[in-house]
Amino acid sequence: MSFTLHGIPVSRGIAIGRAYLIAPAALDVDHYLIEPDQIGAEIERFHVAQERVHAELDALREDLAADAPSEMGAFINVHSMILNDAMLVQETIDLVRTRRYNVEWALTEQLEILSRHFDDIEDEYLRERKADIEQVVERVLKALAGAPSTASLVAHNAASNGHNEMIVVAHDIAPADMLQFKTQAFKGFVTDLGGRTSHTAIVARSLGIPASVGVQQASVLIRQNDLIIVDGDHGIVIVDPAPIVLEEYSYRQSEKVLEQRKLQRLKFSPTQTLDGTKIELCANIELPDDAQTAVEAGAMGVGLFRTEFLFMNHKDRLPEEEEQFEAYKRAIELMNGRPVTIRTIDVGADKPLDSMSGDGYETAPNPALGLRAIRWSLSEPQMFMTQLRAILRASAFGQAKILIPMLAHAQEIDQTLDLIQEAKRQLDDAGIAYDPNVQVGAMIEIPAAAIAVRLFLKRLDFLSIGTNDLIQYTLAIDRADNAVAHLYDPLHPAVLNLIAFTLREAKRAGVPVSICGEMAGDPTVTRLLLGLGLTEFSMHPSQLLVVKQEILRSNLKAFEKPVADVLAAYEPAELATALGALQKV
Ligand code: PEP
Ligand code: MG
Secondary structure (H helix, E strand, O other), X not given: OOEEEEOEEEEOOEEXXXXXXXXXXXXXXXXXXXXXXXXXXXXXXXXXXXXXXXXXXXXXXXXXXXXXXXXXXXXXXXXXXXXXXXXXXXXXXXXXXXXXXXXXXXXXXXXXXXHHHHHOOOOHHHHOOHHHHHHHHHHHHHHXXXXXXOXXXXXXXXXXXXXXXXXXXXXXXXXXXXXXXXXXXXXXXXXXXXXXXXXXXXXXXXXXXXXXXXXXXXXXXXXXXXXXXXXXOOOEEEEOOOHHHHHHHHHHHHHHHHXXXXXXXXXXXXXXXXXXXXXXXXXXXXXXXXXXXXXXXOOOXXXXXXXXXXXXXXXXXXXXXXXXXXHHHHHHHHOOOOOEEEEOOOOEOXXXXXXXXXXXXXXXXXXXXXXXXXXXXXXXXXXXXXXXXXHHHHHHHOOEEEEEOOOOOHHHHHHXXXXXXXXXXXXXXXXXXXXXXXXXXXXXXXXXXXXXXXXXXXXXXXXXXXXXXXXXXXXXXXXXXXXXXXXXXXXOHHHHHHHHHHHHHHHHHOOOEEEOOHHHHOHHHHHHHHHOOOOEEEEOHHHHHHHHHHHHOOOHHHHHHHHHHHHHOOOHHHHHXXXXXXXXX
């Protein structure tokens, strides 16, 4: 039966394919598809792990002290029985066979299915047996981790005409997990939770594939392998579409491919407005190799390298200086002389580190207002110095800039600049090269920073406005919370006036300023930002050409009056009229 779900559009385009439901537990293990000829070997891996756990349980039983309570032995027996139970074993094997999941994925998927059954049980004793199954699965996963994997990551290369492409459907996906999908051939994303500028949405956008988030109940209502359409322009998900709907969307999909192809023609033309104002378009990247995509899309540099993604998926430790240095150097070399703005680690809020868990961090009363970004770095000076040295060392190989997130206070700026000096001194002492003139800039993403921007203009070489957080903190709307997503409004008069003020003050002081939040890559506000005086944009490479198209059609002189009207408008109707006029000139 066909039905439609509504969510928040976060990444444009249309995807048509089969739903791949990812259970929360499955996110903690690798998930990849195996080749048909690897199925036998994968099932064998499972049996070997099963045997190993049997042996472990037998050893435990034998080691039980004579005076151990009798329940201990009974528990071990229950676990042995679960380990042989068809509901766990046979169903897992079936998932490996029919869906070609690697065994860890199949096992956690089956655990999720069983858990749901248990949650429905009235009898408390039986309901609690769920924990036993979880413990057994955990043992098997550990045994599997010790055994080499027979399967390699398989890029799914199904032909699109059979609608065999994979679309991930999940309750929620952490940014770090989303990052793992970069290497896999998923064609779309749907999640129950999330907001327009949550970091998960940002990474989905960077993958350039259609995505809708905040599609409540999607992971419950959509079944494994359902045929679905994701309309990333409108946030709509159509499940089991009627043939005529499918045809319409296939047509729209091909139209979009044509549009994209047409945009490619703009790639080599200079970026300037009709009246000759030069505009600089840079790219936001998450991983060093994204720099390649940035160059291919025609970016003049990297305006934001979100280095925290290098730090994620490191279970027990942060990357060493050498590893970081290599990563920054790689991005710098790929950009081939163009500037690379490396933002120091911005963890916290919706981007926790694995190594942060367990130290009380996750229970912070309000992580978005807590020890995030530079606040965290200043509280971990050793970690911060390691990163600063790595960035400075990489600066010897091209044009690097250092960007600091979430600054608000003068003493934070001063402390940060002192640490950068100290990192330079350490490199001098060790005789290691770096660019002594490396520029240091600040993100303007806290309202206090925008209002007190003069503190920043005096101390820093450049500014970059992070509209994602500026909106979140100005409006007190958690950017990752779909319950308040309708109130997350980039065009709120307070937000627009803060952006306008920052741009004006920076211009007056002669300090370069860019915008690297998601607004920079939204072609519907390009005219407005140009009219406010913005000349440097940084966005995901996938957005560069569509924004450039808007710039090439813009006449700044004609924007003056409507933009002044936009800034003066406080009533929604007035604002809508002023914005409408701006689109027409
Ligand atoms: C922002 O806040 O606008 C920004 C660019 O940084 P991030 O999205 O990583 O918080
Ligand atoms: Mg930010």
